[in-house]
Amino acid sequence: EDGGPDPETYCGHGRGGMGEEVERKEDKRFITGRGNYVDDIKKPGMLHCEIVRSPHAHARIENIDGSRAEAMDSVVAVLTADDLLEHDLATMPTLMDDTQDVLVNDKVKFQSQEVAAVIAEDRYAAKDGAQKVEVEYDVLDPVVDAADALEKDAPLVRDELEDQEDNHIFDWDTGDKEATDAVFDDADVTVEEDMLYQRLHPAPIETCGAVADWDPGMDKMTVHMTSQAPHAHRTLFSQVSGIPEHKVRIVSPDVGGGFGNKVPIYPGYVVAAAASYVLEQPVKWIEERSENIQTTGFARDYDMTGELAATEDGIIEGVKVDVLANHGAYNAAAQPSKFPAGFFNIFTGSYDIEAAYGSLTAAFTNTAPGGVAYRCSFRVTEAVYLIERMVKVLADELEMDPAEIRRKNFIPSDAFPYESATGWNYDSGDYEKALDKALEMADYDHYREEQQRRIANDADKLIGIGISSFTEVVGAGPGKQCDIAGIEMFDSADLRVNPTGNAVLRVGVQTQGQGHETTFAQIVAEELGMDVDNITVEHGDTDTEPYGLGTYGSRSTPVAGAAAAVAARKVRDKAKSIAANELEAAEEDITWDRESGEFHVAGAPDRSITITEIAAGAYMNHPGDEEPGLEATNYYDPPEMTYPFGSYIVIVEIDRETGEVDFEKFVAVDDCGNRINPMIIEGQIHGGLAQGIGTAMLEKVTYDDNGNVTGGDFMNYLLPTANEIPNFETGHTVTPSPHHPIGAKGVGESPTVGSPPAIVNAVVDAMSHAGVSHVEMPMTPDVVWETLDEVGLSR
Ligand code: PCD
Numbered sequence: 001e002d003g004g005p006d007p008e009t010y011c012g013h014g015r016g017g018m019g020e021e022v023e024r025k026e027d028k029r030f031i032t033g034r035g036n037y038v039d040d041i042k043k044p045g046m047l048h049c050e051i052v053r054s055p056h057a058h059a060r061i062e063n064i065d066g067s068r069a070e071a072m073d074s075v076v077a078v079l080t081a082d083d084l085l086e087h088d089l090a091t092m093p094t095l096m097d098d099t100q101d102v103l104v105n106d107k108v109k110f111q112s113q114e115v116a117a118v119i120a121e122d123r124y125a126a127k128d129g130a131q132k133v134e135v136e137y138d139v140l141d142p143v144v145d146a147a148d149a150l151e152k153d154a155p156l157v158r159d160e161l162e163d164q165e166d167n168h169i170f171d172w173d174t175g176d177k178e179a180t181d182a183v184f185d186d187a188d189v190t191v192e193e194d195m196l197y198q199r200l201h202p203a204p205i206e207t208c209g210a211v212a213d214w215d216p217g218m219d220k221m222t223v224h225m226t227s228q229a230p231h232a233h234r235t236l237f238s239q240v241s242g243i244p245e246h247k248v249r250i251v252s253p254d255v256g257g258g259f260g261n262k263v264p265i266y267p268g269y270v271v272a273a274a275a276s277y278v279l280e281q282p283v284k285w286i287e288e289r290s291e292n293i294q295t296t297g298f299a300r301d302y303d304m305t306g307e308l309a310a311t312e313d314g315i316i317e318g319v320k321v322d323v324l325a326n327h328g329a330y331n332a333a334a335q336p337s338k339f340p341a342g343f344f345n346i347f348t349g350s351y352d353i354e355a356a357y358g359s360l361t362a363a364f365t366n367t368a369p370g371g372v373a374y375r376c377s378f379r380v381t382e383a384v385y386l387i388e389r390m391v392k393v394l395a396d397e398l399e400m401d402p403a404e405i406r407r408k409n410f411i412p413s414d415a416f417p418y419e420s421a422t423g424w425n426y427d428s429g430d431y432e433k434a435l436d437k438a439l440e441m442a443d444y445d446h447y448r449e450e451q452q453r454r455i456a457n458d459a460d461k462l463i464g465i466g467i468s469s470f471t472e473v474v475g476a477g478p479g480k481q482c483d484i485a486g487i488e489m490f491d492s493a494d495l496r497v498n499p500t501g502n503a504v505l506r507v508g509v510q511t512q513g514q515g516h517e518t519t520f521a522q523i524v525a526e527e528l529g530m531d532v533d534n535i536t537v538e539h540g541d542t543d544t545e546p547y548g549l550g551t552y553g554s555r556s557t558p559v560a561g562a563a564a565a566v567a568a569r570k571v572r573d574k575a576k577s578i579a580a581n582e583l584e585a586a587e588e589d590i591t592w593d594r595e596s597g598e599f600h601v602a603g604a605p606d607r608s609i610t611i612t613e614i615a616a617g618a619y620m621n622h623p624g625d626e627e628p629g630l631e632a633t634n635y636y637d638p639p640e641m642t643y644p645f646g647s648y649i650v651i652v653e654i655d656r657e658t659g660e661v662d663f664e665k666f667v668a669v670d671d672c673g674n675r676i677n678p679m680i681i682e683g684q685i686h687g688g689l690a691q692g693i694g695t696a697m698l699e700k701v702t703y704d705d706n707g708n709v710t711g712g713d714f715m716n717y718l719l720p721t722a723n724e725i726p727n728f729e730t731g732h733t734v735t736p737s738p739h740h741p742i743g744a745k746g747v748g749e750s751p752t753v754g755s756p757p758a759i760v761n762a763v764v765d766a767m768s769h770a771g772v773s774h775v776e777m778p779m780t781p782d783v784v785w786e787t788l789d790e791v792g793l794s795r
Contacts, residue, residue, distance in 0.1 A: 005743030016532025057707020206256025229550025299374030342379030464766025475558025501612030508548010529597020554746025659785025688751025
């Protein structure tokens with residue numbers, strides 16, 4: 001009756017349940033301009049906050065003079081670290097146990113760091129005021145590169161920390177070094193490649209912002225803010241401010257994209273709250289684009305060396321990786337506490353590899369803090385890039401077809417649940433099936449022939465074919481393994497059915513565009529036999545929603561989605577007893593029919609009752625031995641994570657004269673287990689592939705030697721536009737998660753995780769006959785042309 005992971009049970013039944021392409025409920029307000037974002041919040045007497053930022057990457061503050069700003073008519077206050085110190089708000093904890101200045105107290109550690117704040121009656125005055133704040137700096141030599149930062153005489157970024165004598169943050173390792181070394185010693189073949197996963201920025205359309213409103217009458221702080229994790233932020237806010245948690249309300253209204261950027265707490269939020277507390281008026285802080293790129297959580301910046309050991313016929317026996325991670329000026333990477341390198345140790349990927357060893361060193365530099373999980377379940381993206389690139393390097397070394405070598409090494413579909421060499425428990429997978437489907441969709445053999453033909457004819461345009469057969473790990477908890485700042489990563493759902501037969505589902509996760517108002521309603525529709533239009537999904541208000549850890553790491557479906565299904569089943573159980581009462585039958589004799597969504601007396605299908613009639617019964621004629629009402633709550637701690645996977649095939653054409661790369665074909669086959677809404681999934685894939693293309697072809701946050709951000713705006717940090725995005729051909733296979741109540745896995749991040757190696761593999765593939773083994777991202781035309789030129793392929 002419970003459906004469980006068996007995909008055959010689900011078919012939506014015309015009520016908008018599982019698997020139906022229900023139109024997104026939230027789009028009505030989005031496309032009619034009725035969205036409600038933080039900057040839409042306007043409160044009576046609201047003031048505006050502008051942050052004064054350091055032009056230097058590394059400098060001691062000698063003096064701050066705010067008098068010229070304070071003298072302006074509409075400027076209400078100028079705040080510095082001294083003012084915050086009075087309220088014990090000058091620093092805040094990061095999500096990785098470090099302490100970050102809210103406003104710089106002594107030493108600036110990265111360009112554009114927060115130095116002072118100007119509060120004014122309108123935004124223009126605040127901006128004008130900020131320009132009038134005079135700060136004297138004693139400029140110091142910065143260090144921006146992680147390798148340089150670990151040199152002996154490097155400038156010390158964190159001299160305020162006791163016992164910190166260099167820029168080293170931590171060393172981490174995983175796997176069995178000895179066993180892996182032994183495999184490498186005996187191997188027929190070994191390959192090695194250096195690759196940088198460059199610094200990226202998540203760059204959501206909506207920047208970060210907050211409206212803080214301290215109510216001295218209620219002793220209550222309400223903060224509307226751009227949050228991917230409202231409850232976790234409430235707990236942290238309470239800890240930082242000392243305001244008891246039940247007197248803090250975080251509201252995350254509509255969020256214009258998160259992508260991991262809205263998981264950390266930023267100084268701007270705290271400044272707005274502090275200002276509202278001191279001035280007893282609401283204070284709004286909204287970031288500009290360049291402030292968002294230059295100061296809020298960046299992603300990646302992993303400098304990796306990968307190695308594979310294999311037999312002559314291409315069986316991979318061992319993998320090794322060494323990483324140098326640039327964490328910026330603070331350790332604020334926002335990983336689950338016990339995972340300093342996130343889930344990077346999934347780097348054995350989709351392959352059954354005997355031995356694996358990984359090591360990593362993290363360093364402080366004079367750059368913005370970060371290392372957030374940008375469309376990435378905590379460093380999975382870096383791990384997938386590493387292994388999928390290395391498999392291509394090995395295939396070239398052995399002159400084997402990259403599809404063939406993958407097939408040889410896949411974890412076989414009957415080996416699940418599978419434990420990897422670094423200790424991950426994969427729930428389910430059928431990697432060969434997804435690859436076969438992608439090969440067919442891509443017309444692989446044809447393009448291989450075409451590639452050879454072009455080489456033979458010395459054609460002006462080369463063909464390259466890239467494959468990535470990735471596996472992800474998404475859906476953190478389990479609580480025993482995963483926590484954020486000590487709070488276990490469970491999630492929650494609270495379902496209340498009204499007397500008239502419709503329902504409200506409240507969840508602890510927070511949508512940022514993913515369509516939860518639709519898909520979560522579909523889960524309930526499926527499990528209760530209710531029409532999807534009769535279910536409203538609420539999120540993002542800590543005063544009303546059950547506690548949850550928020551949306552990132554593609555965890556909403558695996559964790560809160562499971563909670564929603566379990567809550568609905570609890571309601572269904574209670575509904576049975578009401579049905580028995582209404583139908584004057586014994587409860588044991590009541591069965592629920594998934595297809596009709598009705599409850600009936602076993603053996604007498606005509607004696608049936610709908611969930612709407614039951615809802616009325618629950619309030620108007622409840623059975624004597626039950627409480628009135630019809631509702632249930634579930635806090636779901638997943639037994640394991642889920643492991644979505646897929647195979648992507650990218651076919652590029654490279655112009656030997658200009659180095660320009662054109663996408664000839666882009667095939668993406670995904671498997672996220674049972675699918676709730678195929679149309680929403682398709683949208684997720686399209687968006688994520690676009691971000692993968694940005695990663696591979698265009699995006700990089702760059703710094704000069706003085707620590708100036710040279711890629712800190714959209715003129716220099718290039719996002720892909722419709723012009724750069726090809727037509728995607730998507731496909732899917734369905735391998736349900738055996739432990740998820742509805743057999744679903746996450747999918748939101750798969751395309752961004754899986755596509756960059758496929759794209760790089762394609763570009764390399766076009767030139768590998770001439771000896772190219774790697775091209776660094778972003779593969780702009782100049783980078784590609786230089787590579788062509790080095791191997792004598794340029795025109
Ligand atoms: N689904 C379905 N089915 C399945 C799965 C899934 O249907 N099987 C769907 C759901 O329900 C939703 C979606 O799809 O609606 C997604 O999901 P998931 O995978 O679970 O995820 P989530 O949690 O919800 O979300 C998250 C993600 C992330 S993570 C990111 S980045 C991104 C993505 O999501 N972001 C975003 N996507 C998106 N979209 C949009 N529009 N926006 C945004 O912002 Mo991180 O970690 O944060 O970095």
